[in-house]
Amino acid sequence: MTEELVIREDRGAVTHLTLNLPGKLNALSDGMIAALTETFGALMISETQRVIVLKGAGKAFCAGHDLKEMQAKRDSNDRGAAALRDLFDRCARMMQMIPRLPQPVIAQTHGIATAAGCQLVASCDLAVAAEDCRFGVNGVNIGLFCSTPMVALSRNAPRKQVFEMLVTGDFISAARAREIGLINRIAPSETLEAETEALAEQIAAKLGSAVRVGKRAFYDQIQLPLDKAYEMTGAVMVENMLDRNTAEGISAFLDKRKPDWSQG
Numbered sequence: 001m002t003e004e005l006v007i008r009e010d011r012g013a014v015t016h017l018t019l020n021l022p023g024k025l026n027a028l029s030d031g032m033i034a035a036l037t038e039t040f041g042a043l044m045i046s047e048t049q050r051v052i053v054l055k056g057a058g059k060a061f062c063a064g065h066d067l068k069e070m071q072a073k074r075d076s077n078d079r080g081a082a083a084l085r086d087l088f089d090r091c092a093r094m095m096q097m098i099p100r101l102p103q104p105v106i107a108q109t110h111g112i113a114t115a116a117g118c119q120l121v122a123s124c125d126l127a128v129a130a131e132d133c134r135f136g137v138n139g140v141n142i143g144l145f146c147s148t149p150m151v152a153l154s155r156n157a158p159r160k161q162v163f164e165m166l167v168t169g170d171f172i173s174a175a176r177a178r179e180i181g182l183i184n185r186i187a188p189s190e191t192l193e194a195e196t197e198a199l200a201e202q203i204a205a206k207l208g209s210a211v212r213v214g215k216r217a218f219y220d221q222i223q224l225p226l227d228k229a230y231e232m233t234g235a236v237m238v239e240n241m242l243d244r245n246t247a248e249g250i251s252a253f254l255d256k257r258k259p260d261w262s263q264g
Contacts, residue, residue, distance in 0.1 A: 004020060005019070005020055005021060005029075005031050005032050005035040006018070006019060006020060006032070006035040006036055006038075006039045007020050007057075008039060010049065011197075012201075012204070013048065013049055013050040013051065013204040013208070014049070014050070014051045014052075014053060014197070014200045014201060014204050015043060015046075015049045015051070015052045015053070015103070016052075016053045016055065017036075017039060017052060017053065017054050017055070018055055018056065018057050019032065019036075019054070019055070019056040019057060019061075019062055020057045021057070022056075022057045022058025022059070022060075023058075024063070024066060025056075025058070025059070025060040025062065025063035025111075025112070026056040026057065026058065026060060026061065026062045026063065026117070027062070027063050027064065027065060027066040028062065028064060028065050028066065028091060028116045028117070028120070029065075029066040029069055030066075030069060030087065030090075032066075033087075033090050033091050033094050034090075036094050037090070037093070037094045037097065040094065040097040040098070040101060041097070043101060043103060044097070044100070044101055044102070046102075046103075049103055050103055050203070050204040050206075050208045050211065050263075051103055051104055051105075051106065051200040051201075051203045051204045052101065052103045052104070052105045052106070053105075053106045053108050053196055053197070053200050054105055054106065054107050054108065054120070054124060055107075055108040055109075055110075055196075056109075056110070056111070058111075059110075059111045060110070060111030060112045060113075060117075061107070061108075061109040061110055061111055061112065061113045061117055061120075061121070061133070062113055062114075062116070062117030062120055063112060063114050063115070063117055064114050064115030064116040064117045064118070064119075064139075064149075065087070065091075065115065065116050067142075070084065070087070073087070088148055091116065091148065092148060092151075095119060095120065095123045095152060096123075098123045098124055098125070099123070099125070099215075099219045100219075101215075102212040102215065102216070103211075103212075103215075104125045104126060104203055104211065104215060105124045105125050105126070106124060106125070106126045106127065106128060106196060106199060106200055107120065107121045107124040107126070107127040107128070107183075108127075108128055108192060108193070108196040109121055109127060109128070109129045109130065109133045109135075109183070110129070110130040110132075110133050110189065110192060111130075111133060111134075112133070112134050112135070112136070112171070113133065113134075113135050113136075114135070114136045114137070114138055114171075115136070115137055115138060115139050115146050115149055116146075116148070116149055118135050118136060118137050118146075118149055118153060118182075119137075119146075119148065119149035119151075119152045119153065121135065121182065121183070122149070122152035122153045122155070122156045122157075122182060123152045125215065126184050126199070127182065127183035127184055127185075128183065128184060128185045128186075128187060128192065128195060128196045128199060129174040129177060129178075129183045129185070129186055129187070129192075130174065130186075130187060130188070130189045130192045131174055131186055131187065131188055131189060132174070132189060133173075133174045133177075134171040134172065134173060134174070135171065135172050135174075135177045135182060135183075136165065136169065136170065136171040136172065137149050137150065137153060137165050137166050137169070138169040138170075138171065139169070140166065140167060140168070140169045141169035145166065146166055150162065150166055153165070153166075153182070156181055156182055157180040157181045157182050158180060158181070161180045162180075174186045185199070207243075207245050207246065207249060207259075207261055207263065208263045209240075209243050209245060209246075209263065210240055210243070210245075210246060210249075213236055213239060213240050214236075214240075216236075217232070217233055217236040220232060221233050245259075245261045245262065245263065248260060248261060249261065
C-alpha cells in the first residue's frame, strides 16, 4: 500500500515523490499520511539524495483530507473525537518532517492544492506551480475552518491575505499565490516538470553538506530573537567552514577552477 500511494523515483541526487491516489485527487487519507511519513523517514537518513520534488498524479496536486474517511470516524461513542485528533496529530507530524528533512523539498503543483493540500505546499521549502493551478483553504465553505492548514500558510504569507483565504474559502490563482509568497515560480503546464527539474538540479549541484546545514539553520534561526539568531548562525558558519569540502570550494574559487567535491 505504501509503495503504491507514494511513488519514489531517484534521478541521480534528486528524488521525485508522486502522490498516487488520482481517483481521490491525491487526498491525504490515513494511508497517504502513513506513506509520506514512511518515505520521509527513509529520506531523512539518506546520504545520497540532495533534493526532493513532491508532486501529484492525475489532474491535481492534492485536495486535502479524505472527507469520507473523516466522516466514517464519527461512528464511535465519542463521535470520532479521539480518531479525528489522532488523524490531525499524525498529519501534523508528517508536515513537520518536511522542514526537518536535510534535503530542500520542492512542491510541483498543478490543478488544485486545497485545504491540507495547500498546507502541504506551504510546508515545503520551495514551490513551482503550473500557470492554471489554484490554491485554497476552502473548508469554511462546508463548515470546517482550515485551522491546521492555517499554521503552515500563516508562516508563509502575510496574515491578512491568509485570513481572507480562510474566511472566504475563495481560491487564488498561481499568480496571486506567487504575489503573497506561497510559491516561488510559475511555469506553463507543458514545461512544469522540466522547469521544476531544472531548479532541483541547480540545487543538487551545490555542496550537499552546506545545503543541509543551511536548511537546518534557516528554520532554527527564524524562530529566535535577532541577537540569538546571529549567535546561533555564527556557530553554524564555523561548522560549515570546517567542512573539508567547503575548504576545497573556497580554494577552487580563489584558483578560478571548479571544486572537486566528494559528496554522495
